[in-house]
Amino acid sequence: MARDPRHDVLFEPVRLGPVTARNRFYQVPHCNGMGVQYPSAMAAMRGVKAEGGWAVICTEECDFHVTGDVSPAIEARLWSAKDVPILARMADAVHRHGSLAGCELVYGGAAGHNRQSREIPMAPSATPVFGPEPGQARAMDKEDIRNFRRWHRQAALRARDAGFDIVYVYAAHNLCLMQHFISRRYNRRTDEYGGSIENRTRLMREVIEDTKEAVGATMAVAVRFAVDELAGPDAITHDGDGAAVVELLAELPDLWDVNISEWDNDSQTARFAEEGYQEDFIGFVKSKTSKPVIGVGRYTSADRMVSLVNKGVLDMIGAARPSIADPFLPKKIEEGRIEDIRECIGCNICVSGDWMHMPMRCTQNPTKGEEWRRGWHPEKIEPKASDASVLIVGAGPAGLECARALGQRGYRVTLAEAATELGGHLNRVSGLPGLASWARVRDYRTGQIQTMSNVEVFLDSRLDAAQVREFGFDHVAIATGSAWRGDGVGRAHHNPIPGAEQAHVVTPDDVIAGVELEGPVVIYDDDDYFMASVLAEKLRGEGHEVIYLTPEVDVANWTHNTMEQSRIQARLLELGVDIHASRKLTSIGPDNVELACAYTGRTSALDAGSVVLVTMRLPDDALYRELMADDAALKAAGVASVTRIGDCLAPGLIAAAVYGGHKFARELDADLPSNDEVPFRREVMGLSNDWPVV
Ligand SMILES: Cc1cc2nc3c(=O)[nH]c(=O)nc-3n(C[C@H](O)[C@H](O)[C@H](O)COP(=O)(O)O)c2cc1C
Ligand code: SF4
Numbered sequence: 305m306a307r308d309p310r311h312d313v314l315f316e317p318v319r320l321g322p323v324t325a326r327n328r329f330y331q332v333p334h335c336n337g338m339g340v341q342y343p344s345a346m347a348a349m350r351g352v353k354a355e356g357g358w359a360v361i362c363t364e365e366c367d368f369h370v371t372g373d374v375s376p377a378i379e380a381r382l383w384s385a386k387d388v389p390i391l392a393r394m395a396d397a398v399h400r401h402g403s404l405a406g407c408e409l410v411y412g413g414a415a416g417h418n419r420q421s422r423e424i425p426m427a428p429s430a431t432p433v434f435g436p437e438p439g440q441a442r443a444m445d446k447e448d449i450r451n452f453r454r455w456h457r458q459a460a461l462r463a464r465d466a467g468f469d470i471v472y473v474y475a476a477h478n479l480c481l482m483q484h485f486i487s488r489r490y491n492r493r494t495d496e497y498g499g500s501i502e503n504r505t506r507l508m509r510e511v512i513e514d515t516k517e518a519v520g521a522t523m524a525v526a527v528r529f530a531v532d533e534l535a536g537p538d539a540i541t542h543d544g545d546g547a548a549v550v551e552l553l554a555e556l557p558d559l560w561d562v563n564i565s566e567w568d569n570d571s572q573t574a575r576f577a578e579e580g581y582q583e584d585f586i587g588f589v590k591s592k593t594s595k596p597v598i599g600v601g602r603y604t605s606a607d608r609m610v611s612l613v614n615k616g617v618l619d620m621i622g623a624a625r626p627s628i629a630d631p632f633l634p635k636k637i638e639e640g641r642i643e644d645i646r647e648c649i650g651c652n653i654c655v656s657g658d659w660m661h662m663p664m665r666c667t668q669n670p671t672k673g674e675e676w677r678r679g680w681h682p683e684k685i686e687p688k689a690s691d692a693s694v695l696i697v698g699a700g701p702a703g704l705e706c707a708r709a710l711g712q713r714g715y716r717v718t719l720a721e722a723a724t725e726l727g728g729h730l731n732r733v734s735g736l737p738g739l740a741s742w743a744r745v746r747d748y749r750t751g752q753i754q755t756m757s758n759v760e761v762f763l764d765s766r767l768d769a770a771q772v773r774e775f776g777f778d779h780v781a782i783a784t785g786s787a788w789r790g791d792g793v794g795r796a797h798h799n800p801i802p803g804a805e806q807a808h809v810v811t812p813d814d815v816i817a818g819v820e821l822e823g824p825v826v827i828y829d830d831d832d833y834f835m836a837s838v839l840a841e842k843l844r845g846e847g848h849e850v851i852y853l854t855p856e857v858d859v860a861n862w863t864h865n866t867m868e869q870s871r872i873q874a875r876l877l878e879l880g881v882d883i884h885a886s887r888k889l890t891s892i893g894p895d896n897v898e899l900a901c902a903y904t905g906r907t908s909a910l911d912a913g914s915v916v917l918v919t920m921r922l923p924d925d926a927l928y929r930e931l932m933a934d935d936a937a938l939k940a941a942g943v944a945s946v947t948r949i950g951d952c953l954a955p956g957l958i959a960a961a962v963y964g965g966h967k968f969a970r971e972l973d974a975d976l977p978s979n980d981e982v983p984f985r986r987e988v989m990g991l992s993n994d995w996p997v998v
Pocket of ligand 1: 332333334335336363364365408476477528563570571572600601602603622623624625626654655658
């Protein structure tokens with residue numbers, strides 16, 4: 305297919321100091337939970353994106369000195385020459401596909417706790433380290449500043465030795481020293497590095513100059529700068545200090561990569577922000593500099609990207625999440641295959657990997673993090689290894705992905721769905737407040753399946769075991785999903801909650817189906833993810849009085865990992881939801897509920913007209929059990945395997961369901977190791993020869 309000529313502008317090269325990007329697609333720095341601990345996995349993940357057409361591929365944060373150690377976050381590292389080969393592997397993977405590699409040097413300062421090195425963190429002025437940790441950073445003296453500049457310079461040289469084309473001077477996310485110098489909130493110095501904005505920008509200016517002097521002949525020097533901290537007039541604002549910094553340093557770097565701070569403001573989810581949510585803040589930057597400007601905002605629409613370039617807002621389209629969800633997004637635009645783009649849904653499951661110090665996952669892209677480990681390519685897949693036919697029962701996230709990937713392999717696939725439309729629980733969830741974009745998980749897959757002549761879809765087709773056997777498929781994948789449990793059993797309760805059997809006690813499935821509720825409605829969240837909070841929003845929107853109970857210390861506790869928790873809590877408070885945290889629901893009466901303090905066990909009561917229990921889900925695996933109950937009949941029907949996938953096996957994240965469906969498709973007819981073996985590649989740390997020491 306030919307590219308839409310309107311998109312041509314996106315494929316123009318852009319000069320970045322001494323190097324040239326082949327188009328306008330720029331993968332901004334993003335961590336991935338692999339970094340220094342899973343180096344080949346990280347390198348392969350970046351290489352795949354270069355193959356997918358991103359002209360620039362950056363590392364994640366890369367700490368470069370023991371006094372600026374960002375552990376336990378798993379990031380890149382350039383403490384010494386010993387670290388160079390790891391990053392050289394990434395640069396090499398990127399270069400192999402004709403892209404430029406960028407390295408984002410970070411020095412955590414007060415935002416890093418130096419947990420590995422145990423060195424004392426440093427800041428412009430003495431301040432508690434960020435986060436709930438009983439330590440402080442000490443104020444830097446002039447020698448510290450000289451040291452810092454030298455360390456940064458040495459790191460830039462190491463980045464050059466690793467083969468990078470771009471090196472960053474980083475002042476964003478409130479995660480690094482140079483931003484702390486600029487922000488009045490942390491800089492209370494009275495010397496030439498404090499006071500006026502010129503003075504607070506001094507260190508950044510010096511570091512840019514040092515870096516240019518050290519490596520600028522061959523590498524572009526990028527600045528990543530948060531033009532607004534969204535923290536009021538005392539902080540950096542885009543019409544105050546943010547604009548002043550860009551003006552003061554305008555022509556010094558080779559490119560400006562601008563955004564808003566902190567990280568939760570920069571990487572907002574679709575529940576709280578639309579595509580392009582940073583434009584009001586970063587829009588001014590191009591008027592202050594002639595250097596290329598890169599910006600972000602969950603951009604997945606090619607038309608919008610074109611308009612940003614044409615309107616003079618951005619020169620290159622920065623992306624973290626869109627490049628995670630679809631590493632081939634640029635190539636698909638280039639080839640006029642817009643409908644093949646797997647658009648990011650804005651859920652931040654990718655971000656949760658970083659917070660939990662594990663390799664990143666992505667809801668839309670099940671191959672994320674598996675590029676090297678399992679050899680999974682986001683666009684390519686092994687052709688079928690037999691003429692086997694596969695029946696998939698259930699077209700939710702697992703069934704749809706399974707059908708799509710098996711179809712891509714060339715198998716004959718039949719997808720049978722009991723409902724009258726494809727999507728399973730994605731249809732229900734995406735109708736809830738703020739979650740419309742989650743339907744992209746369904747839409748991408750249904751779009752792909754429609755083009756596959758070897759995938760047949762049957763709607764309104766609830767199958768029983770006899771029908772499944774009658775069809776005589778070689779393999780059957782059961783993806784019949786799950787249903788919310790109605791008796792209160794879950795994390796906090798190992799037995800049913802007394803009173804849960806009453807008619808006014810309902811589940812999220814009932815609420816979504818439109819059950820009539822009496823107020824006040826008590827929502828009991830023992831699930832900790834999004835569901836209870838979106839139901840609270842929905843019911844407040846419908847005019848109900850809503851009481852939110854949770855045994856956790858705050859609402860939707862797990863969403864700290866998606867950086868949504870504080871926004872969710874604020875939204876519920878603003879909507880007038882009555883929140884009772886650290887409370888277990890101990891019994892349900894006809895018109896009230898009894899609670900117990902999660903710490904003391906002290907009880908209290910609240911009026912309740914209806915109770916919604918959001919605790920756990922049960923697999924909807926009746927068909928599977930029915931089939932497995934008659935092994936002889938299965939054999940007689942010629943069915944070689946029956947497998948549960950997705951929520952039907954174990955309810956969890958949509959990302960886990962998509963992954964489960966994909967894994968089944970990848971592994972069909974594959975020569976797999978026994979389950980006594982580790983099923984993927986891994987790197988084991990090299991032991992030092994310096995042993996024994998004591
Ligand atoms: C999983 C994840 C990790 C990130 N890690 C970094 C990082 O290491 N350094 C950085 O400057 N920005 C980091 N970011 C922020 C992104 O670079 C980007 O500015 C932000 O996500 C908004 O862009 P997007 O909407 O295209 O995702 C990260 C974002 C995500 C989603
Ligand atoms: S996990 Fe969600 S937010 Fe992150 S890239 Fe994938 S779809 Fe986008």
